[in-house]
Amino acid sequence: MDGSGYPRGLVGDEILADARLLAVADVVEAMMSHRHYRPSRGLEQALAEIEQGRGRLYDPVPVDACLRLFREEGFRLT
Secondary structure (H helix, E strand, C coil), rough: CCCCHHHHCCCCHCCCCHHHHHHHHHHHHHHCCCCCCCCCCCCCHHHHHHHHCEECCECCCHHHHHHHHHCCCCCCCC
């Protein structure tokens, strides 16, 4: 959201909404997935990352939806 991780320094609404949503999903999936060079960091660490970056790195709307799904609705990835 602040342009620090996006090509051409795009910020906020200059970044497509789909890309802002996918950024949140990608971070959560990547942190939860086991990689050959590191174990899964787990759901709570992934949620803490997006929560900490909410509004600065990640769009608040998909962050809030993701947090609500996992923390309030009990959604689980298998």
